[in-house]
Amino acid sequence: MAELVFEMPSLGADMEAGTLVAWRVALGDAVRRGDVIAEVETEKGVIDVEVFADGVVSALLVEPGTKVPVGTALAKLETGGTAGSGAAPEAGSGSSVGSGSGSSESVSESSASVSESVSESVSESVSESESVSESVSESVSESVSESVSESVSESVSESVSESVSESVSGAGARAGAGARDFVRVTPAARALADARGVDLRGLVGTGREGVILLADVERARERPVEATPAARQHARERGVDLTQVRGSRPHGVIGREDVARVASTAAPSPVDASPESRMRAAIANAMARSKREIPHYYLTHTVDLSRATVFLETRNAGKPPEARVLLAALLLRSTALALRKHPELNAHWTEGQAAPRESIDLGLAISLRGGGLVAPAIPRTDTLDLDALMAAMVDVVERARRGALRASEMAPGSLTVTSLGERGVDVVVPVILPPQVAMVGFGTPARRPWVVGDVVVPRPVITLSLAADHRVTDGHLGARFLARIASYLESPETS
Amino acid sequence: MTQDEIIALLRERLDEIVPGAAASLGEDDDLRDELDLDSMDFLKLVRGVHEQLKVDIPETDYGKLGTLRAFAEYVAART
Numbered sequence: 339m340a341e342l343v344f345e346m347p348s349l350g351a352d353m354e355a356g357t358l359v360a361w362r363v364a365l366g367d368a369v370r371r372g373d374v375i376a377e378v379e380t381e382k383g384v385i386d387v388e389v390f391a392d393g394v395v396s397a398l399l400v401e402p403g404t405k406v407p408v409g410t411a412l413a414k415l416e417t418g419g420t421a422g423s424g425a426a427p428e429a430g431s432g433s434s435v436g437s438g439s440g441s442s443e444s445v446s447e448s449s450a451s452v453s454e455s456v457s458e459s460v461s462e463s464v465s466e467s468e469s470v471s472e473s474v475s476e477s478v479s480e481s482v483s484e485s486v487s488e489s490v491s492e493s494v495s496e497s498v499s500e501s502v503s504e505s506v507s508g509a510g511a512r513a514g515a516g517a518r519d520f521v522r523v524t525p526a527a528r529a530l531a532d533a534r535g536v537d538l539r540g541l542v543g544t545g546r547e548g549v550i551l552l553a554d555v556e557r558a559r560e561r562p563v564e565a566t567p568a569a570r571q572h573a574r575e576r577g578v579d580l581t582q583v584r585g586s587r588p589h590g591v592i593g594r595e596d597v598a599r600v601a602s603t604a605a606p607s608p609v610d611a612s613p614e615s616r617m618r619a620a621i622a623n624a625m626a627r628s629k630r631e632i633p634h635y636y637l638t639h640t641v642d643l644s645r646a647t648v649f650l651e652t653r654n655a656g657k658p659p660e661a662r663v664l665l666a667a668l669l670l671r672s673t674a675l676a677l678r679k680h681p682e683l684n685a686h687w688t689e690g691q692a693a694p695r696e697s698i699d700l701g702l703a704i705s706l707r708g709g710g711l712v713a714p715a716i717p718r719t720d721t722l723d724l725d726a727l728m729a730a731m732v733d734v735v736e737r738a739r740r741g742a743l744r745a746s747e748m749a750p751g752s753l754t755v756t757s758l759g760e761r762g763v764d765v766v767v768p769v770i771l772p773p774q775v776a777m778v779g780f781g782t783p784a785r786r787p788w789v790v791g792d793v794v795v796p797r798p799v800i801t802l803s804l805a806a807d808h809r810v811t812d813g814h815l816g817a818r819f820l821a822r823i824a825s826y827l828e829s830p831e832t833s
Numbered sequence: 834m835t836q837d838e839i840i841a842l843l844r845e846r847l848d849e850i851v852p853g854a855a856a857s858l859g860e861d862d863d864l865r866d867e868l869d870l871d872s873m874d875f876l877k878l879v880r881g882v883h884e885q886l887k888v889d890i891p892e893t894d895y896g897k898l899g900t901l902r903a904f905a906e907y908v909a910a911r912t
Contacts, residue, residue: 651892651893654892655892655893658883658889659876659883659890660880662876662892664873664876665872666872666873707851707852707869732873732877736877
């Protein structure tokens with residue numbers, strides 16, 4: 339009898355180590371080529387690993403829950419043939435069994451490259467699809483998809499009973515890991531649950547055969563948060579999202595101490611981070627959350643600016659520079675007035691629903707020299723006339739660039755307006771700033787051919803864009819909102 | 834006021850708007866491009882010049898103020 343050593347496979351070029359999540363086989367089991375014998379967790383998710391030789395499991399060397407470097411011996415198989423002969427991988431097998439003595443470089447290389455394609459396609463499924471079996475069968479070649487989807491649909495139930503006894507010994511290696519591993523869940527859902535601290539055991543899966551899907555974890559998060567009044571107040575003050583806090587009081591209620599704990603870990607210490615890198619980290623968090631959670635829809639609308647241009651030129655002519663008003667102020671005022679008519683877009687998405695806001699406080703996206711972006715709110719934007727609004731904008735831009743914004747201005751406003759307007763881009767496709775539910779963008783005003791009556795004439799035009807949260811509004815309302823802004827810009831003297 | 838004095842003054846004002854960048858600005862460099870000025874920044878520059886030299890610069894003339902040299906010539910002709 340020959341012996342094969344089953345090693346931690348490389349499931350991607352950048353993988354250095356993996357965690358053995360569970361064994362799908364027990365000591366003494368006979369395995370056939372193609373059987374899934376282990377689940378390995380990498381940064382890209384949990385991946386089933388197959389064996390490509392027939393044999394009998396003679397040793398399990400690593401406990402579930404243990405993280406080991408690629409190439410570490412995980413198990414031994416007794417095979418019928420001579421050493422290494424049963425270990426030649428087939429293309430698409432996705433497995434990685436290296437013979438202890440005789441495996442050649444070419445064998446391990448080819449198996450690594452196959453494994454890589456599998457792990458990449460699985461990682462795509464994290465963002466793109468809800469079910470592992472679906473995404474894998476869509477994106478991997480036939481032979482791989484069969485074996486992988488089989489392993490998902492068939493061997494989950496087997497592995498549950500089989501690995502119970504195995505992981506009892508492994509329990510304690512990672513808190514809660516043993517119990518968690520018996521929940522049937524897609525890698526994407528598990529990753530989200532991990533990130534948000536959602537307990538998978540409390541969820542009911544809506545996938546095939548009760549598998550927990552991404553949407554199930556999303557829903558779990560959207561249940562109303564239970565928190566003490568003091569905790570809520572503290573969360574508001576510190577800008578902590580309560581849905582991200584795990585409650586330590588009875589029944590999972592969030593106390594002030596839980597918020598304080600999150601707030602203290604969330605705020606990077608000034609010692610190890612520069613203001614720039616902290617700002618970058620904050621932008622990264624907000625934008626990643628936006629793209630992860632908010633189902634954006636996008637609309638654009640191009641408007642003739644000739645009346646607005648004449649209006650501003652006439653207004654500014656003969657006035658000292660201190661009294662002049664920029665187009666940016668008119669754009670902001672038009673947006674504020676339009677928002678009055680469409681209060682649905684003036685809301686924050688919190689605790690799984692849209693909470694209407696009472697005042698219109700537009701956020702103004704301001705790029706900072708040396709990089710970075712802030713979006714302070716201008717309080718009660720709709721109540722300011724053009725001169726007052728212009729003064730408020732000059733003031734807030736100047737202080738933003740000096741790093742002297744007030745805390746109250748940093749609270750999220752109604753919706754944010756961005757104007758990349760002077761950098762030559764035609765259209766901005768905004769990314770909503772959570773917890774807001776919409777964002778308005780203005781492109782660069784430019785002279786373009788425009789049809790007036792039956793004649794084509796050059797006109798200054800601008801393209802407005804809207805990104806809005808589809809959980810809160812639909813495109814019909816968004817289109818009416820943009821049209822409303824456009825109408826104010828087309829008749830500026832009335833706004 | 835000589836043209837050089839006006840350019841020095843413009844650099845001073847620009848240094849408040851874009852700290853550190855104005856010193857290396859060439860006299861014929863495009864102000865908006867080189868310093869990444871937006872309309873708010875440019876208005877601030879015009880306001881500064883108006884405040885200090887009492888030169889009125891109507892909006893319609895902004896296009897003539899593309900470089901330090903052009904800006905200084907424009908101002909010199911009106912002081």
